Amino acid sequence: MEIAPQEGSGATVSPNPLDDVLIRLVADFAEDGSFGHRTLEVTKENVRVLEIGDAPSFVIPISDIKTARNEPLVGGGRLEVVAKTGEILPILSYSLTLAAKFSEAARGIEQLAKGEPLLINMKVERVRCAKCNRLLPEKDGVCPACVNRSKTMMRIGQYLYPYRKQAWLLALMSLVTTLLNLCPPLIQGKLIDTVLKNHRELNTLWILMTCWLGVLMVNATLQILSGRLIAFLAGNIAADLRSSVYRAIEFLQLTFFDKKQVGAIASRVTQDTDRVWGFLVEGVPYLLLNGLMFLGITIFLFYTNVILAACILSPIPFVLGIGAFFWRPMSQMFHRVGQKWARFHMHLNESLSGIRVVKAFAKEDLEFGKFRGRNNELRDAGMAADGRWYTIFGAMTFFTSLGTLINWTVGGYMVYSNQMTLGGFWKVSALLGLLYGPLQWFAAVNQWFSRAMAGAERIFEVMDTESEKYGSKEIHHDIVGEVEFNNVRFGYDKSNPVLKGITFTAKPGEMIGLVGKSGAGKSTTINLICRFYEPDAGFMRIDGIDYRDIALQDMRGQIGIVLQEPFLFNGTIAENIRYGKPSASFDEVLEAAKAANAHNFVLSKPDGYDTMVGERGSKLSGGERQRISIARAILHNPRILILDEATSSVDVETEKQIQEAIGRLIQGRTTFAIAHRLSTLRNASRLVVLDKGEIAEIGTHAELMEKKGVFFKLVEAQSAINEIIGVGTGG
Amino acid sequence: MTATEQNPKTYRLFHSPKDRLRLTVDDDRSYVTVKPTWAAPLSYPKLYLSLLNGKGEEIVTIVEPEKDLTQTSYEAVQIEIAKRYLTATVGSILSAKGEFGSTYWHVESNRGERDFVTQSLQENAQWLSPTHLLLIDVDGNRFEIPDTTLLDPRSRGILESIL
Numbered sequence: 019m020e021i022a023p024q025e026g027s028g029a030t031v032s033p034n035p036l037d038d039v040l041i042r043l044v045a046d047f048a049e050d051g052s053f054g055h056r057t058l059e060v061t062k063e064n065v066r067v068l069e070i071g072d073a074p075s076f077v078i079p080i081s082d083i084k085t086a087r088n089e090p091l092v093g094g095g096r097l098e099v100v101a102k103t104g105e106i107l108p109i110l111s112y113s114l115t116l117a118a119k120f121s122e123a124a125r126g127i128e129q130l131a132k133g134e135p136l137l138i139n140m141k142v143e144r145v146r147c148a149k150c151n152r153l154l155p156e157k158d159g160v161c162p163a164c165v166n167r168s169k170t171m172m173r174i175g176q177y178l179y180p181y182r183k184q185a186w187l188l189a190l191m192s193l194v195t196t197l198l199n200l201c202p203p204l205i206q207g208k209l210i211d212t213v214l215k216n217h218r219e220l221n222t223l224w225i226l227m228t229c230w231l232g233v234l235m236v237n238a239t240l241q242i243l244s245g246r247l248i249a250f251l252a253g254n255i256a257a258d259l260r261s262s263v264y265r266a267i268e269f270l271q272l273t274f275f276d277k278k279q280v281g282a283i284a285s286r287v288t289q290d291t292d293r294v295w296g297f298l299v300e301g302v303p304y305l306l307l308n309g310l311m312f313l314g315i316t317i318f319l320f321y322t323n324v325i326l327a328a329c330i331l332s333p334i335p336f337v338l339g340i341g342a343f344f345w346r347p348m349s350q351m352f353h354r355v356g357q358k359w360a361r362f363h364m365h366l367n368e369s370l371s372g373i374r375v376v377k378a379f380a381k382e383d384l385e386f387g388k389f390r391g392r393n394n395e396l397r398d399a400g401m402a403a404d405g406r407w408y409t410i411f412g413a414m415t416f417f418t419s420l421g422t423l424i425n426w427t428v429g430g431y432m433v434y435s436n437q438m439t440l441g442g443f444w445k446v447s448a449l450l451g452l453l454y455g456p457l458q459w460f461a462a463v464n465q466w467f468s469r470a471m472a473g474a475e476r477i478f479e480v481m482d483t484e485s486e487k488y489g490s491k492e493i494h495h496d497i498v499g500e501v502e503f504n505n506v507r508f509g510y511d512k513s514n515p516v517l518k519g520i521t522f523t524a525k526p527g528e529m530i531g532l533v534g535k536s537g538a539g540k541s542t543t544i545n546l547i548c549r550f551y552e553p554d555a556g557f558m559r560i561d562g563i564d565y566r567d568i569a570l571q572d573m574r575g576q577i578g579i580v581l582q583e584p585f586l587f588n589g590t591i592a593e594n595i596r597y598g599k600p601s602a603s604f605d606e607v608l609e610a611a612k613a614a615n616a617h618n619f620v621l622s623k624p625d626g627y628d629t630m631v632g633e634r635g636s637k638l639s640g641g642e643r644q645r646i647s648i649a650r651a652i653l654h655n656p657r658i659l660i661l662d663e664a665t666s667s668v669d670v671e672t673e674k675q676i677q678e679a680i681g682r683l684i685q686g687r688t689t690f691a692i693a694h695r696l697s698t699l700r701n702a703s704r705l706v707v708l709d710k711g712e713i714a715e716i717g718t719h720a721e722l723m724e725k726k727g728v729f730f731k732l733v734e735a736q737s738a739i740n741e742i743i744g745v746g747t748g749g
Numbered sequence: 750m751t752a753t754e755q756n757p758k759t760y761r762l763f764h765s766p767k768d769r770l771r772l773t774v775d776d777d778r779s780y781v782t783v784k785p786t787w788a789a790p791l792s793y794p795k796l797y798l799s800l801l802n803g804k805g806e807e808i809v810t811i812v813e814p815e816k817d818l819t820q821t822s823y824e825a826v827q828i829e830i831a832k833r834y835l836t837a838t839v840g841s842i843l844s845a846k847g848e849f850g851s852t853y854w855h856v857e858s859n860r861g862e863r864d865f866v867t868q869s870l871q872e873n874a875q876w877l878s879p880t881h882l883l884l885i886d887v888d889g890n891r892f893e894i895p896d897t898t899l900l901d902p903r904s905r906g907i908l909e910s911i912l
Contacts, residue, residue: 051831053861092790093835093891106782108768113835115888153866155851155887350847350910357912360871 038062040136041126043119045112047094049075056110058097058123065099065127067110076109086127088120097124115145121515125507125555137555170474174294177255188247191240192307198240200314201233203448211441244303252299259291263477269485272550273510286480290473297470305463315453322442326432330425330450333417337457340417344410351403358396365392418454425450486549492569497576497657498561499526499688501547505556508546516542518711519556524704529689531699531719533729534708540692543708544660547690548577560658578656578687580680582663584647586635591620592627594635594646598654606653613682614649615675616642641672648679659684661691696733705729757811762800762822770829772800772808780808785826786833791877794895798826836891837863839884842904845911852911854884856892865890874912882908 041060048054049069056075057068065083067076082101089096089108097109097120112120126138146153147161154161178185205226213223264287319327369376369385376385425447432438502523509515517539524530532540545551546558549570558565565573578598586594595607602610607627611617619642623629635643644664651659664680677698693699700719707715707722707729714728722729761773762783772780782803788810789797798814799807811817814826837858844855852867865886867873873885882894894900897908 047835047860051835051860053837053858053863091833091835093837093889096832105766106769108832111832111835113888114890115886117888152853153864155866155868347910353847354912357871364871 040130041123041138043116043123045110045120046116047111047113049110051111058110058120060123060127060130062130065109076107078107080127080130083127083131085131086124088117088124095120099127121509170471170478173478174298174470174474177258177295178251178298180258181251181254184247184251188244188251188303189306191244191247192303193310195237195240195244196307196311196314198233198237199311199452200318200449202230203445203452205230205233206448207439207441207445209441210444211439215440248299248303252295255298256291256295259295259477260287263287263291263480266481266483266485270480270483271486272545274483286476290476293470293473294477297466301463301466301470311452312457315449318449319446319453322446323432323438326425326428326438326446329428330421330446332424333420334457336417337414337454340410340413344406348403348406348410351399351406355396355399355403358392358399362392362396365389418457421450421454422447486570493563493567494572495561495563495568497573499528499657500524500559500561501658501688501690502559502562503543503546503556504559506546506553506558507555508542508551508553510542510551515554516711517546517553520708520711520713521556522706522713522716524688524690526688527686528703529684529691529701531702531705532690532692532708533696533699533705533732534714535732538708539711540708541662544662544690544692547658547660548579549573576657577660578651578654578658579660579662580644580647580651580664580683584635584643586631586638586643586646588631588633590625590628590630591623591646594631595627595649595653597650602653607649610649610653611646613652614645614679616645616649616679619645641676644672644676645679648676648683652679652683657687659687659689661689661693663692663694696729696736707732757809757814757817758819760809760811760818760822762818762825764825764828770825783808783829784833785829787830790834790836791881791883791893836893839892839894839900841901842907845907847911854886854892858892863892865892870912882912 038061039059040062041058043058045056045058046053048056055070057072059066059068060080062080064077064079065086066074066078069075078099078101082103084100084102084104086097086099089098091111094111094113095117096111099107099109101107122138126136129136129138144154150161152161209223209226213219213226267287316327316331319331365388369389376382429438429443429446433440433443500523503520506517506520507515508517520539520543532543534540542551546553549565552566560568560573587597591611592604592607595610596602599606604627608617611620611627620627620629629637631638631643631646635646638646648664661680661684664676681701691699691702699705702719704716704718705722706713707727709728715722715725717725717729723733759775761776763771763773765771769781770783770785772783780800780802784801784803784805786799786801787794787797788799795815796813797810799810802808815823818826837856837860839856839858841857842854843857843862844853846853852870853864854867855862855864865884867884867886875883875885877883880897882897884892884894886892894908897905900908
């Protein structure tokens, strides 16, 4: 049990050991249901609720409590105790933010009520940023507002490191290009003052033109080389970034995937990486190049003529001001357009994926109506954003044009009054174009930068998210097959445990049938065996070793799984069978396919084992996919085998073939099987009957039938239903 | 038992003991634990009230509870419903700021003021109709705006700029 100080509306355990309070938790709903505070205190003697001012509003002695539980509500939960009299007493309500904490509190109360030692985890999590006091998007997470941008930039910059020579070369070429861009105005000025104005020194014309041609040729060469370098850097950095993110995602815990949609995760590999490399490869050189140009031209203008420079640069603050003032609302509008695009895409993908259903129900008009709605939303958002953008752009253009007007007014007067040569004036005019052009986009750079930073943070969030624990002790163990559950508790939502203290041991080579109603915890048990999730409490051992100490990849490499809806990858049948053992010879593939009763149907395909199965195996029937997945499991040769409703979605003949294949597959392996049809588990060594997350019965099929308990009732109910279905279908 | 079989006026819903809702039908039979739940709380917020027994099985669904139940029974149900649905209904948006993929909200709701954070608005700002919005914060807590057109102009402006 951890002891830590209290924070905000969070939770704490034993803030003061002297006052005998073992658990203190502050709930975020007042008694009348408004947002407020009520405090739960648990001591050795009683459970009490304190209102504001520490006045107790509820007290129950621990000795009167039978159990404690969390009643799931909509948007939160309620802590309740069941008194020894059987009465259910609600204690207090809390939001989902505190659900995990109150789940632990319920467990703690139950432990105390049973006279057990208090063993709960009430670690205090930071919900607000210590620096700016903003709410944190994830508890104990990083505050996005206080992220050190220079640190993020440095981290992004690391991706440039392998290509540092090319990057430096690009920077150098950018610098030379900037200087070369300044040459034509200088040449033009010289030409006007020396040749055109005086109508002499024709040779100078040819020399200057030759120089200009040289500048143009060098500039063109540099631009080609820069472009090729940018393509090289962009390609490599983008690929490196995508690889890093993909690799990080692969090893994330499944809980991360439970919370996020596949599309949102995929966008981190595509969109966010694009933003980062786009800024790195194009944005940074743009910023450097134009920054240098701006500085160089300003210095040159002031060097040429201070008064004229001051006059023509006077609209610049207005241009920058407009940019700074309008970019934020403007960026929000573009963000909105992005969201509308996402909604549009989502609907388009969905309706095209489900086109068969749309056609079958003749709902083309309904879908078109939805499409039109999204399309109009997109049109409106796009029009609003573009309309605003062109207004702002127009205002900026006005001020930049004003610079030219001022130049001609003040400069014209200076030339007229011989304060300046015509060539000097021309140089200033030409440079002015180079100055104001990029200026309009400077304000956009902040937006560009912010987007890249946001993208980078989302990428780094994935990379920094705790990956699956690949075994702290990294034990490499050849599994014999004993699997032990010891008082295992687990819940996807911590306020609502699915498994509540499961204890049993599967011996090596045993086939364990997991039985129970829907929601009893069968699939969750299997998820824990595969270590897709780890127990919240209790432990699991494989061959007597805590399975968290076994190297995860090593462990999963010895577990095979056959699912109700097997997932095949787009590739050939042979490639799919080989998935778990890529080094397998073709003879081994054939043997596995034969054992899985797949060989004959594979041979009936024109391309045999080279048949492409299509996306998710869509070109094969359900039974065919299932037999390929069994062949895959046979070749993988796992020590622990999991069969999750492996025969429930096929016809009787196919099921017979699959049952035969499974019979061969389970030989000598510890097998856990879930089957909807209870009769298919007749051959299981033992059946574990689960009921509401607890083990109701364990025994062989015959024993449990004889016992006439929960399993017997399930079988009876299923037989009755089958009869009803039989009668109903005329069968 | 279905709603069409029985006149809901014959249902007597009351608390006994004080924290447990009980249903007595025709003074003939009683359900000692009753959990009222809306069948479609977002699309039909005050219609289709299902009464479930202690095992979570439907006893009856009442189409228009406010009209069909007696005043006393309806009030007892309302008390229980208020305990079950902890969703907040937003009356006005005091501020909302989008930064780095997270949006920080400060709202005034029927349960009081609340700060919360949403991420990925594409998933967590769900438009149930063109004017009915559901915001889901990073912990899964729900904040409902039944009709965005009824918000004050400032709140509407904030919402418009964020979504």
